[in-house]
Amino acid sequence: MQQAISPIRTTCPYCGVGCGVLATPLPDGGLAIKGDPDHPANKGRLCVKGAALGETLGLKGRLLDPMIHGKRSGWDQALDLVASRFRETIAAHGPDSVAFYVSGQLLTEDYYVANKLMKGFIGSANIDTNSRLCMASSVAGHKRAFGTDTVPGLYEDLECADTVVLVGSNLAWCHPILYQRLAAAKEERGTRIVVVDPRRTATCDIADLHLTLDAGTDAALFNILLAEIERRGLIDDDVARGLDGMEQALGAARETKAAATGLPQPDLTRFLDIWTESERVVTVYSQGINQSDSGTDKVNAILNCHLATGRIGRPGMGPFSVTGQPNAMGGREVGGLANMLACHLDIENADHRDAVRRFWNAPRMAEKPGLKAVDMFRAVEDGRIKALWIMGTNPAVSMPEAERVARAIKGCDFTVVSDIVADTDTTRLADVLLPATGWAEKDGTVTNSERRISRQRRALPAPGRARDDWRIMADVAGRMGWRDAFAWETPAQIFAEHAALSGIAGTLGSDFDISGYRDASGQDYDLMSPFLWPQSPARRGGRFFGDGRFHTPSGRARMVAVAPAILRPVDLAAPFTLNTGRVRDHWHTMTRTGRAARLSRHIAEPFLEIHPRDAARLQLSPASLAQVENAQGRCILRVLVTDRVAPGHPFAPIHWSGESSSAGRVSALVSELADPISGQPASKSAKVNIRAFRAVHYGFAVSRSAISQVGDYWAFARLPKGWQAELAWAGTPRDWAAEAAALFGLDCEPVVMRDSHHGTIRLAFIQDGVLQAALFVSPEPVALSRSHIAEALGSSETADILAGRPGGDRQDEGAVVCACLGIGANRISRFIATEQAATLDRIGDALGAGTNCGSCRPELRRMLAEAVAAETL
Ligand SMILES: Nc1nc2c(c(=O)[nH]1)N[C@H]1C(S)=C(S)[C@@H](COP(=O)(O)OP(=O)(O)OC[C@H]3O[C@@H](n4cnc5c(=O)[nH]c(N)nc54)[C@H](O)[C@@H]3O)O[C@H]1N2
Numbered sequence: 001m002q003q004a005i006s007p008i009r010t011t012c013p014y015c016g017v018g019c020g021v022l023a024t025p026l027p028d029g030g031l032a033i034k035g036d037p038d039h040p041a042n043k044g045r046l047c048v049k050g051a052a053l054g055e056t057l058g059l060k061g062r063l064l065d066p067m068i069h070g071k072r073s074g075w076d077q078a079l080d081l082v083a084s085r086f087r088e089t090i091a092a093h094g095p096d097s098v099a100f101y102v103s104g105q106l107l108t109e110d111y112y113v114a115n116k117l118m119k120g121f122i123g124s125a126n127i128d129t130n131s132r133l134c135m136a137s138s139v140a141g142h143k144r145a146f147g148t149d150t151v152p153g154l155y156e157d158l159e160c161a162d163t164v165v166l167v168g169s170n171l172a173w174c175h176p177i178l179y180q181r182l183a184a185a186k187e188e189r190g191t192r193i194v195v196v197d198p199r200r201t202a203t204c205d206i207a208d209l210h211l212t213l214d215a216g217t218d219a220a221l222f223n224i225l226l227a228e229i230e231r232r233g234l235i236d237d238d239v240a241r242g243l244d245g246m247e248q249a250l251g252a253a254r255e256t257k258a259a260a261t262g263l264p265q266p267d268l269t270r271f272l273d274i275w276t277e278s279e280r281v282v283t284v285y286s287q288g289i290n291q292s293d294s295g296t297d298k299v300n301a302i303l304n305c306h307l308a309t310g311r312i313g314r315p316g317m318g319p320f321s322v323t324g325q326p327n328a329m330g331g332r333e334v335g336g337l338a339n340m341l342a343c344h345l346d347i348e349n350a351d352h353r354d355a356v357r358r359f360w361n362a363p364r365m366a367e368k369p370g371l372k373a374v375d376m377f378r379a380v381e382d383g384r385i386k387a388l389w390i391m392g393t394n395p396a397v398s399m400p401e402a403e404r405v406a407r408a409i410k411g412c413d414f415t416v417v418s419d420i421v422a423d424t425d426t427t428r429l430a431d432v433l434l435p436a437t438g439w440a441e442k443d444g445t446v447t448n449s450e451r452r453i454s455r456q457r458r459a460l461p462a463p464g465r466a467r468d469d470w471r472i473m474a475d476v477a478g479r480m481g482w483r484d485a486f487a488w489e490t491p492a493q494i495f496a497e498h499a500a501l502s503g504i505a506g507t508l509g510s511d512f513d514i515s516g517y518r519d520a521s522g523q524d525y526d527l528m529s530p531f532l533w534p535q536s537p538a539r540r541g542g543r544f545f546g547d548g549r550f551h552t553p554s555g556r557a558r559m560v561a562v563a564p565a566i567l568r569p570v571d572l573a574a575p576f577t578l579n580t581g582r583v584r585d586h587w588h589t590m591t592r593t594g595r596a597a598r599l600s601r602h603i604a605e606p607f608l609e610i611h612p613r614d615a616a617r618l619q620l621s622p623a624s625l626a627q628v629e630n631a632q633g634r635c636i637l638r639v640l641v642t643d644r645v646a647p648g649h650p651f652a653p654i655h656w657s658g659e660s661s662s663a664g665r666v667s668a669l670v671s672e673l674a675d676p677i678s679g680q681p682a683s684k685s686a687k688v689n690i691r692a693f694r695a696v697h698y699g700f701a702v703s704r705s706a707i708s709q710v711g712d713y714w715a716f717a718r719l720p721k722g723w724q725a726e727l728a729w730a731g732t733p734r735d736w737a738a739e740a741a742a743l744f745g746l747d748c749e750p751v752v753m754r755d756s757h758h759g760t761i762r763l764a765f766i767q768d769g770v771l772q773a774a775l776f777v778s779p780e781p782v783a784l785s786r787s788h789i790a791e792a793l794g795s796s797e798t799a800d801i802l803a804g805r806p807g808g809d810r811q812d813e814g815a816v817v818c819a820c821l822g823i824g825a826n827r828i829s830r831f832i833a834t835e836q837a838a839t840l841d842r843i844g845d846a847l848g849a850g851t852n853c854g855s856c857r858p859e860l861r862r863m864l865a866e867a868v869a870a871e872t873l
Pocket residue numbers: 015016134167168169170171173174175196197198199201214215216217218286287288289323324325579580581582583584585586587588684
């Protein structure tokens with residue numbers, strides 16, 4: 001009998017919730033994935049992205065060998081080249097002529113090595129990270145208020161709070177398991193939930209109150225709240241004695257006008273009542289706050305309210321910055337931002353620098369902060385940075401002014417990119433490409449939003465010649481002459497070194513101290529259970545600041561006077577403010593989630609949510625295409641007309657790149673405008689112009705093999721049995737059969753069906769009675785059942801395919817809502833319409849929808865609510 005393989009305990013590599021995963025190796029080389037019932041973050045649950053992890057593995061599309069100028073090379077050759085080019089550049093132009101741009105998705109051990117190499121050995125602080133685009137405003141806000149970058153609370157605070165306010169956070173889609181925990185708490189104990197977001201998101205379905213404030217006015221909202229806190233006498237004298245800057249903060253708050261948020265007075269009053277009346281209140285915030293040109297002030301406006309009321313660091317109370325990436329927190333702990341040192345120490349503090357220098361035995365410590373992301377790419381552009389190493393991030397897609405950043409990278413004298421995927425918009429620009437091991441292929445740790453450190457464990461062998469990121473960097477450091485300082489053999493040794501340094505940091509007043517792990521052996525590391533920091537002889541886990549003591553020299557926290565943002569006058573050349581963000585089932589630039597057909601079922605194309613009034617004015621009909629543009633760039637996006645967004649404030653998702661779409665890279669439209677304190681770009685408010693993209697023909701295609709880039713608009717997505725493409729042409733191709741053949745790379749004759757009355761053309765490629773590929777062309781957006789056509793692919797039931805809808809008694813699923821079980825909106829609507837008293841549970845019992853990962857439950861709730869609303873009209 002074959003011995004059963006036991007599951008390997010690891011952690012999800014996507015969002016900052018940091019769910020525990022059980023990964024069991026399968027005979028075919030894949031992994032079976034389940035939630036870890038013993039992990040405190042998720043207790044066995046996974047959202048659809050986590051559940052689909054097994055479907056994103058496999059060698060297809062992976063970067064398997066080092067490449068030099070597009071040619072495969074050996075490791076020695078590649079590492080020698082990287083080391084010599086960095087060494088020569090530093091020798092000729094000084095340490096600040098080189099830079100690393102790294103990622104909150106690296107493991108702590110990788111990150112520690114990158115930071116040590118740049119700040120202690122190269123002698124520059126030019127290491128910055130995509131967390132600059134993500135968490136920098138929270139870091140800066142925390143430091144201003146608390147003296148250190150400390151997240152005070154824990155996830156369980158969301159469960160024991162009476163009120164939870166979600167500000168600029170689409171928790172239902174971006175932190176799904178935390179959202180599920182919150183939804184369960186609401187069911188159990190009636191937690192009141194307020195959502196503050198100019199857009200109506202899936203998160204609003206559990207909200208008692210949704211504040212659709214004018215975009216960018218959050219600081220005004222929290223100033224108004226602070227003034228109300230004072231007016232109601234909620235500032236305790238004892239608490240006030242532990243705070244600096246209160247008078248100034250209150251002064252600014254009192255001056256803020258009630259009208260500044262654009263909210264109707266009853267909504268504003270209700271919010272003030274709810275917040276002030278519940279002592280146990282948690283204010284969760286995310287990118288709607290951070291990604292702003294006054295993000296740090298907005299963070300402090302929130303912190304001010306919790307500080308003034310003493311509602312911080314106690315059960316069910318506190319501000320809570322939920323982190324996006326799986327290791328955004330770990331990156332901050334190792335000091336991976338250009339303006340930090342290590343272990344939450346300060347690069348501008350000579351004592352701190354000296355302590356780290358001695359610990360590392362560093363030959364050349366960085367003396368001053370380095371360049372933050374936007375400035376770093378500016379320095380790449382103008383030649384101040386001559387050698388750049390990018391790891392674990394895709395800046396040619398995700399940076400503001402993405403096109404310009406791509407040009408800058410391309411023009412850099414020497415660019416190294418470490419990635420797991422061969423073709424991305426960024427790998428395409430590299431001189432040297434280094435293949436890294438990815439999730440499940442490497443060992444290390446990550447820290448989630450509540451400061452819990454968990455192990456990621458290896459469950460699969462390294463593919464091809466891929467190597468761990470930490471090892472690649474240590475090998476380069478060795479070749480640059482620092483072999484002894486980078487001589488680790490295992491990530492466990494790196495972790496122990498990091499823990500030892502944190503002990504020194506602890507003696508210097510740092511909150512981050514895990515020196516309890518300084519002597520952890522390889523075996524301890526292997527067996528390590530998830531734990532909260534701090535972990536030192538003096539402190540263990542738990543919350544911060546409940547005792548009213550902070551990490552400033554005085555021990556007092558600082559309230560910051562916040563002037564509400566000034567709303568800029570409308571720019572006639574760019575009258576729309578484009579909001580950008582995430583969708584439920586995709587992760588960032590889709591290099592991983594784009595590989596799983598299940599994850600493209602929910603949304604398979606870049607889109608623009610636009611208010612009906614704007615759409616009417618611009619003559620944009622539903623499902624047509626819009627051209628969105630400004631001086632920095634241009635996108636073409638599918639029009640989704642909806643009153644979920646406010647007039648003038650359309651929304652587009654960030655996930656599409658030059659790999660998956662012709663013009664879906666929305667960060668090309670974002671300007672480099674950034675918060676002056678944190679350097680975090682204002683990615684939620686790009687000024688754009690919009691007009692209709694005049695397509696003469698629209699198309700929809702499916703194919704068993706990859707589809708080529710044809711036409712003037714295309715967006716690709718994976719299907720279980722191949723690929724699909726949404727297409728459009730601004731003119732008429734000379735020969736549709738030839739166009740289709742080029743699209744699919746097929747040289748057989750298609751079956752063609754023309755309907756000259758409607759102007760539609762349908763072409764199917766059938767080989768040996770099996771459907772290989774099909775193209776549907778129409779002068780209007782193609783209105784056909786995508787799911788039905790996708791199903792016909794590879795089957796011999798080709799009879800109905802050119803009809804474009806299910807034959808016989810089969811019914812069309814419509815847009816997929818439950819991605820796990822493939823259940824579409826039509827089936828769910830039919831069930832709701834025919835059932836007397838449909839509920840979430842009955843939908844689950846009858847159809848299965850929402851019973852696996854639960855990610856679609858917000859949408860199911862909305863469908864139920866809309867059905868009830870329709871009946872009562
Ligand atoms: N499915 C999925 N989940 C993810 C990710 C992913 O790619 N896909 N990425 C992860 C990462 S790295 C991050 S950083 C997080 C981000 O998680 P979130 O911050 O929750 O997600 P976003 O969609 O970027 O933006 C949140 C909301 O901010 C709102 N917003 C825009 N402007 C304003 C404003 O002026 N005020 C307020 N109050 N709100 C505003 C937007 O309408 C949007 O709904 O998600 C993480 N989780």
